[in-house]
Amino acid sequence: MASSEQHSTGQRIGQILSATTVAVAGTVAAVYAANRLRRHRQTQDLLDSLPPATNVSAEDSQEEPDLALKPDVDERVDPQGPVTDDAPSDQLEALTVEELYLLAQERDIIGRSNMRKAELIDALRAKEAN
Numbered sequence: 001m002a003s004s005e006q007h008s009t010g011q012r013i014g015q016i017l018s019a020t021t022v023a024v025a026g027t028v029a030a031v032y033a034a035n036r037l038r039r040h041r042q043t044q045d046l047l048d049s050l051p052p053a054t055n056v057s058a059e060d061s062q063e064e065p066d067l068a069l070k071p072d073v074d075e076r077v078d079p080q081g082p083v084t085d086d087a088p089s090d091q092l093e094a095l096t097v098e099e100l101y102l103l104a105q106e107r108d109i110i111g112r113s114n115m116r117k118a119e120l121i122d123a124l125r126a127k128e129a130n
Contacts, residue, residue, distance in 0.1 A: 092121045100124065 092100065100120040104112035109123045 092124055 095103070097117045097120065100117060101112055101115075103124055104115070104120055107124065107127050109120075109127060112120065112123070115123060
């Protein structure tokens with residue numbers, strides 16, 4: 001008889017453990033779902049706070065782009081004289097990296113975005129020699 005009591009006690013313990021496991025798993029799933037919902041609401045609140053998007057393609061736009069934001073190489077003034085597209089090599093050292101980059105961009109120098117100032121100067125001089 002002791003054997004059947006032990007067997008029935010083991011079954012009850014197994015049932016209790018199974019019910020506990022299901023309850024814990026349900027709680028974990030509920031917490032996960034609540035956190036996802038909270039994050040989704042926060043994201044949606046951020047998206048709602050943004051100004052409305054405007055879809056303007058280059059083909060649809062009739063206006064000229066505002067070039068005042070991007071300095072033109074021809075409009076910069078160097079202490080030794082105006083800097084033009086065909087700047088002499090001695091004036092290149094006086095330019096900033098950004099200005100050198102713009103010149104390299106105008107001359108289609110490959111790899112300019114990874115170049116340092118000295119490399120940009122060398123590339124521009126090599127392009128002038130050609």
